[in-house]
Amino acid sequence: MQYNFDEVIQRKNTQSSKWDNVGARVGNPDALPMWVADMDFRCPKPVVDAVRKRAEHEIYGYSYIAPEFRSSTISWIEKRHGWQLSPEWIVFSTGVVPVLNTMIQTFTEPGDEVIIQRPVYYPFINAVVDNHRVVSSNSLLYSGGTYSIDFEDLEKRAASPKAKIMILCNPHNPVGRVFTEDELSRMAEICLKNNVIMVSDEIHSDLIYTGHKHIPIASLSERFAENTVTCFAPSKTFNTAGLRSSGIVVPNQTIRKALEKQFARNRSLQQNIFGLPAYVAAYTECEDYLEQLLLYLENNVKYLDGFLKEHMPKIKLIKPEATFLMWLDCKELGLDNAGLADFLINKALVAVDRGDWFGPEGSGFARMNIACPRITLRQGLEQIEREYKKL
Ligand SMILES: Cc1ncc(COP(=O)(O)O)c(C=O)c1O
Structure with missing residues (x-):
């Protein structure tokens, strides 16, 4: 089966931690959620079918x-x-x-x-x-x-x-x-x-x-x-x-x-x-889903890397060998942890995981979840670029 990972699926008001609890967890309810590690993609069809079949039994x-x-x-x-x-x-x-x-x-x-x-x-x-x-x-x-x-x-x-x-x-x-x-x-x-x-x-x-x-x-x-x-x-x-x-x-x-x-x-x-x-x-x-997902994610990584190199060279992507969680070295921006969080989350309105949440070794970094349609990734990056130019 062919999956369309470009499709933007509305996740607000679905009791999603990533989308509906972003204010409480990341500090700004208006920021684009690119934090907690779940994906903005539909689950594989056999998974959806299995859940649906179970739900239709009507005894839980x-x-x-x-x-x-x-x-x-x-x-x-x-x-x-x-x-x-x-x-x-x-x-x-x-x-x-x-x-x-x-x-x-x-x-x-x-x-x-x-x-x-x-x-x-x-x-x-x-x-x-x-x-x-x-x-x-x-x-x-x-x-x-x-x-x-x-x-x-x-x-x-x-x-x-x-x-x-x-x-x-x-x-x-x-x-x-x-x-x-x-x-x-x-x-x-x-x-x-x-x-x-x-x-x-x-x-x-x-x-x-x-x-x-x-x-x-x-x-x-x-x-x-x-x-x-x-x-x-x-x-x-x-x-x-x-x-x-x-x-x-x-x-x-x-x-x-x-x-x-x-x-x-x-x-x-x-x-x-x-x-x-x-x-x-x-x-x-669901192996076919995984194969297609990996291709899509790999292209998101390329897009992110290219975008940073072209428009925001002071933010460096640590080349990922795995996962949809991107570790960004933002130290060249010269901001302290509070300043970096303010820049990304409050000014650019992109909800990333703060690097210092991962321990003091994460100071000056941010973690960005790119398991989203490319258009969403692009939106997040353009929002950051707008603020980057003002630094
Ligand atoms: C390394 C790692 N372990 C565990 C989890 C989550 O574990 P669970 O939701 O199964 O408790 C995550 C989720 O982001 C993770 O990145």
Whole structure:
């Protein structure tokens, strides 16, 4: 089936966080929403059909994790990432962020350290801080417009007796890195050696650009798999974040049982009746959507990059290897964080995620979501350009 990602679909007044809660979350209700990570594109037809079919049944009682949850996860991960999963490894969760919090609650004590790599998706920081644990940031190195891992620093942090978990973001939100086999192996080895459990958030792993390949860190060896909790979901890929369904892969039985027990303690396993039909349809019938989406997004990246180079050369795009979240280096504008937010959000009226939300390493940056029709992207960029000229 052919999808039309150029179509502009009105999302206002649909209880959309991105469109209707932009004032509360980003600070200006009139700003064009290019922030939170969902897409302004219609979901794939099989997903819509599955939800519609379920809705038409007209009884929305309690649901359960039907076997198709596991079989569809197995087939997708095998097909896209070449990793063969066993059905018993796969745990349902109502999202990836709940897993991060639950893992911290299960395997660390207050005061323990959790390693993350800032600048990073801010719920990682919240998951640590809100649970009264300590952020140990193995901050990414930024040089020549690209990001890399500071392995020497990671060795030291992992060796701390208080370090119990590392939360990896691969592909990395917001810097857009797809970590290489060598990088992944080194990180996994360091964690293993120091008894640090690896929690690998791979929610963006389907959205990989030409020339890059996603490798699930746990797929590299059985030893790594035994020390890793991998978080997958169709939610970014197929725009189903509101249906709250993700697949968590935990080969290690001890870790899995402990995670499940903590989930049960919180009574947080109960899923939405529409979640599973959509999940199964997404993972079994929608590869054509993904192929077309990737092409469209890749062209949006090109458009954005070209626009910046031509009209706003002081704003630099960090070349994304994955994700529809663009990390923009705005430091040459010479504004502090409040000034940059005011420039983008209040003056240009474009609602981006502020770079400093991702940690102090994000100062001077902004994250822009380009999963929108090109005409919307163009509108946002022209609004910024108008203000850029006045600087
Ligand atoms: C890296 C990463 N993890 C998790 C999530 C969201 O997780 P969920 O909505 O499944 O809780 C996002 C959404 O932007 C994300 O970028």
